Amino acid sequence: MYEAIFDLEAITPLFMRGADARSPEFSSASVxxxxxxxxxxxxxxxxxxxxxxxxxxxxxxxGSTRNKSRVFVRAEVEDVKKGNIYRQASSWADKTIIVWSEYVDYFFFSVLDKRRNRKTKKIDIKTRFEYFDVGSKFSISLSSTDxxxxxxxxxxxxxTINLGGFGFRARRGAGSLKVQMLREMLL
Structure with a gap:
């Protein structure tokens, strides 16, 4: 049996969700x-x-609907740092309206909700849902007899790790992971 375990850390916010769209999920099927x-x-x-x-x-x-996979993939969340932003700015010109940076906010526009609060007349800035923040740790293991x-x-x-990313907004730089440790074993 061949096995490799990748210990990974998020270096950009990771936006992955499962059936419960309100909370982040890092699943084997998505990986x-x-x-x-x-x-x-x-x-x-x-x-x-x-x-x-x-x-x-x-x-x-x-694998497919006809045959099962010859490689088993298991994804686990080791250490969660959930991100959820909420703050207010006094006006659209206020610099606190920028969450990550001017350009990153543009790339992640679908994740952020920025609108004027009718009661307070301030700008509410919040993420639409929780996400895995920078520093979250994951583990992906692959195993096969072939x-x-x-x-x-x-x-x-x-x-996937070096050229792509995980979750949505991956093409905009989100969901980037770095390998902290790789363990390969022949069992």
Whole structure:
């Protein structure tokens, strides 16, 4: 049995939710979905126009409705730092209206709710929901009895961590994780 455990830390806010849209969730299914996307990005160049071969290998690594996955993915939250912003600014020109930075607020606009409070006449600034803040720690473990599929899944996870991100707004810089420790084992 081949196993790798990635200990990760959030270096940008991570916006991932599950069935309960009010609280953040870091699930194995979501991680596997992003890994699958990066596998297609990696393997597409190798398989070219042979879509059937690509589907066959992808199905063996990640599973499908017909076959179970040959690689087991487990995602866990180790240390949660939940983010939830609420504050007020006196006017739209007030510098406290900027949450992260002028540019980051623009990238994360769908996460922030900025509007004038009719009673106080101040600007309310808040996040629409909780999120995993910078410094939250996660663990992703991959395990398989087949080394070939294990290595392909491991490469997909490396691509996800180093070139992609997790959750929504990942294309805008959110959901970036760094590897704190990698433990590989042959059981």
């Amino acid at each position: 596997k979905g992003v890994m699958r996307w990066w596998f297609r990005a990696l393997a597409g160049g190798y398989f070219g126009n042979n879509i059937e071969a690509l589907k066959e290998v992808e199905e063996k690594i990640f 080394e070939r599929y294990f290595r392909l899944a491991e490469a997909s996870l490396w691509m």
